[in-house]
Amino acid sequence: MGSLIVSGSINFATSARPPPHHFNGYIIPSTAPLIKYGSKKCFGDFLSSPSGPNYLPPVCTGSAIPVPSCPKCQIKNVMNDLWVPISTAKLMATHLDGPCASPHRFLLTTKTPRPKPLSTTKGYQPTSTATNIVVFFSMEHNSLPEVTLSAFDETGRVESSILVLKQRSYIGREPVISSALADTPCAALGVDGVLEKLNATLGTAYNMDLPYVLGKVLNATPQRNHSWTPHSRLPLPVRVFMQEMGYNFVRAKAFMHSMHPVSLRGVLQSYVAQNYDFGKVYAHLRPYWSDFAGSCQPSSLQALKERVERFKFRWVAGWSGGGILKDIPPRRIWDLYANRVVPSWVTPKEPRGISHAWVHKNDRVGVMTPINGNRWPVPMPKDANLDLIRIEMLNLGVEYAWLDVLCLRQEGGKNEYLRGHEWSVDVPTIGRVYYEDRGVVCYFCGLGRPLMFEEGYFESDRCWFNRAWTLQEVPYTRNGGTQTVICGETGVEGRKEKAMRTRFDEQLTSLRHMRDDKSVLAVLSEMQKRVSVNPLDKVAGLAYLIDVAWLAAYNVAQSEEDAWAWLVMAMYPDTRADLFFYYPEPGNGNKYWHPSWKQVMTQTLPSRGEAAAIGSNDLSSFLGLPVDKHHGPRIKSGEVRGLADQSHDEDPRRGELVVKDGTGASHRIKVVANHQYQIPEGWYTLIGNNGKADVFMKYWVVGYQRKRMLRNGFKKLSVIHIEDEDERRKLQNLGVAKRCSIVTLL
Incomplete structure (x- = not known):
């Protein structure tokens, strides 16, 4: 019942x-x-x-x-x-x-x-x-028949030989199909056979004459046998998009504005004619199977239209080389029920991110698999298996997942030329999968491998905690967010393993707090400890951690400094203010007001003393223009004293700021420098922070008014702060700080 x-x-x-x-x-x-x-x-x-x-x-x-x-x-x-x-x-x-x-x-x-x-x-x-x-x-x-997927049936391996408990078998009532059924060509089943399998799997009794509004849209899947060619010269990514998605996909957009249903027979005949396997057909139809019950326009049609538009936009963004919207969904998603990788516009749900430590290349092997249509060799640990990973994900209740080796184009394959174009958008948007509170499933000892810590695990460059890309894969935990789901559990744990597990839990907890805080300085400090094959990946892996307004396209030929400059330009004003008011030195790159990439990766960074201490600051940039401005308090001229020498014990140094009021009388304000960068005694221009009353005009940047490239602007030297609240109030009452000054930053 x-x-x-x-x-x-x-x-x-x-x-x-x-x-x-x-x-x-x-x-x-x-x-x-x-x-x-x-x-x-x-x-x-x-x-x-x-x-x-x-x-x-x-x-x-x-x-x-x-x-x-x-x-x-x-x-x-x-x-x-x-x-x-x-x-x-x-x-x-x-x-x-x-x-x-x-x-x-x-x-x-x-x-x-x-x-x-x-x-x-x-x-x-x-x-x-x-x-x-x-x-x-x-x-x-729960009304569907019980389904059993065993490791033996899926891989030929005896269940007792598999160390990971949740990879041995799956038993449940979700509409999951076996790999054997997924691999079956629709041409071998015929139209009637495909419908019979769909009805049996989904517990329905549909017939061939049912109308289906989404039929033509779902039928507009990639077709490689079309003869359409553009009559005009189109940008390369647009041409690639047409080739990949097929002309029918372009026509689908026009159809989605109509309401004419097609029959179920027509939909299935198209799939059979293109000789898709059953897994691909099942992945495309299952999310919209309920729409066959009525001839009115389903609400899912509008959602599908929106997903198609977002899917197409990623190509435009990649071609333009400029800003990319950070909410663009992944290009591909792994449908675990169908065991097929499909375009994200097919799936109505967001995927769960699968995070894993990459093993050494000598311990990997390239696997061609029908799961992703044999598009490229999937780099897998030699002792791991995608079908076993699927069983574990199903046991964890995951329906849709994103796994980089399956969903992000890897090296090799017949369409290798597409990788650079896809990566320009797909690599920057990886973090979106882990950005929301959907939870992350993690293999800390290698994809699909048992959770078994070897000696020296935490010191290894291959350790999950030491890789650059995995930093953005730590999920949020605030506001009731989900925790990291640990995969590869074996159920066996000795004394040594318990000690390793304690350290493991401590590091994971620390990373969660760092992710929740969203402090750019804390994130950069953590990234300093990490390694990557391509140094550029460290920059690309920061965007979702520090929360930017938009993303820059990924270009493997770009230098780290250029990528960092784009990232800073995309930061929200408050994040940029952290770099401006806390970092104690002038930048040695293309800007003085913020540190260079070399500086943030090689020098000890200051801690963000108070959460959101600076408050809201208008430190803005204009997309595509190298112009940065600050809107806030400014002291046109003030003398800084007592901070020219470093302290022997590296304790905070104390000095004073001398300012003159409207009558010419001098006033001394006590200031502190929580760093050892020397500030020679002399007269400077100072820029202060905005914020609530308790922190207003607490943090100050010391510098000069200078001319650079025909522009007058502010050149940063160092930073100080006024620790005592009475001293801040004294400065405010003097009226020497112009509160609404707009300053161009050099």
């Missing part, structure tokens, strides 16, 4: 003709009346938590209503004519004679006159208007 579940809310307006309302993604006529009444049971079990005037009108089922396209299903008629709230409601309908996962359409009709007890209900208003409401329901997966 299965169960049908629906939840949602309707906000019925009180006007005579309110606008249409959406319920579970479908249109409900706006003639539905409004009434306030408590919760009741209806249609078997109708569970609700009333909150506000969100109510379902009285309904009359009469006798059990047959469900279109599924004669085995019906609503159990228990109670009629009840006003029931639907906020956070769950409608349970009985399901007859076996499992069924098809979405069901029920016609719910208001009935008049309304019998007691509703006629005595406060707020009840009689009406003679009957309202038809079409609601679509989706079947829970």
Whole structure:
């Protein structure tokens, strides 16, 4: 016996003709009346938590209503004519004679006159208007047959020989298919055979004549046999995009603005004609399978349109070489239920990121696999297996995943020429997978390998904690965010392993705090300790950690200094202010106001003493223009004393700032330098920070007014701060600091 579940809310307006309302993604006529009444049971079990005037009108089922396209299903008629709230409601309908996962359409009709007890209900208003409401329901997966995937069936390995416990087998009711079925060519099954397998897997009884609005869109998948050629010279990435996605994909955009459904037969015939394997067809159709139940436009169509547009945008961004939106989804996603890698626009859900330590190249082997269409050799540890990794992910409840070796084009393969174009966008946007609070699954000892710490693990360059790319793969934990899921557990742990595990947990906790804090200085300090094959990767792996406004395209030929300059330009003003007000030296690169990449990777960086201490600062940059400005307090001339020498014990140095008021009288302000960079005694221009009253004008940058490349601007020398609140108040009352000064930074 299965169960049908629906939840949602309707906000019925009180006007005579309110606008249409959406319920579970479908249109409900706006003639539905409004009434306030408590919760009741209806249609078997109708569970609700009333909150506000969100109510379902009285309904009359009469006798059990047959469900279109599924004669085995019906609503159990228990109670009629009840006003029931639907906020956070769950409608349970009985399901007859076996499992069924098809979405069901029920016609719910208001009935008049309304019998007691509703006629005595406060707020009840009689009406003679009957309202038809079409609601679509989706079947829970617990009504599907149990599925078993064993390591022996998938890989030929005896389960007891597999050290990782969760890689031995998967047992559940999710619509998961075996690798053997996924590899089966649709041409061998035929159209009827494909539909039979889909119905059996998803528990439906669809026939070939069902209309399908998304048919042409999902049919517009990559086709390599088209003969279309552009008549005009197009940018290379655009031409590559056309070649990769096929002309039909371009035409799909025009179709998505129409409402003409196609038959299920037409959709399946296209897949069979292109000889796709069943796994690919299943991955493309499963997310939208419920849309076959109705001929109205599904809500998923609009979402699909938006995903297609975002997918196409990544090519435009990569070609332009400029700013890239940081919310661009991955190019490809691993559908674990289908065991196929598909374009992200196919999948309605965000993927879980799989993080792993890369083993040495001598311990890797390139594996060609149908999982990603044999596009390139997948670099895998010699003792790991993708099918076993899949079993472990399924046991962890993961439906969609992003794994770099599968979803990010690797070296080799027949379309190697595409790698540079794809990487220009795909590499900068890797961090998006790990950016949200979806959680991260991690293999700390190598992809798919057991969690077994060897001697010297934490000192090895191959250690997960020492790699540059894995720094951005630490998930957020604040605001109830998810934790890191540790993979490769063997269930065996001795005394030595416990000691290693304690250190492991401590380092992981420290990284989580660093990620939550989002301090650019803390992130840079951590990146100093890490290694990468390409030094440029250290810069590319910072963007999502420090949270930038946009991303720069990845160019393997670019220098680290140039990449760093682009990254600083993309930082939010408050992040840029940290570099300006905390870093104690002038930059030795192309800017004085912020440190160079060499400086932040080789020198000890100051700690960010107080969380968000500087407060909000307008330290802005203009995309594409090397002009940086600060909008805030400025002392045109002040004398700094007592900070020309370093302290012997490296304790904070104390000096004074001398300023003159409007009468010419001198005033001394006590200042502190939490660094050893020497500030010769003399007169300087000083720029202060904005922020709340308790930190306003606390931090100051000491420098000069200079002319550079025909522009007047501020050249940074060092930084100081006014520690005592009374001293800050004294400076503010003197009125020597111009509060709204706009200064160009050199």
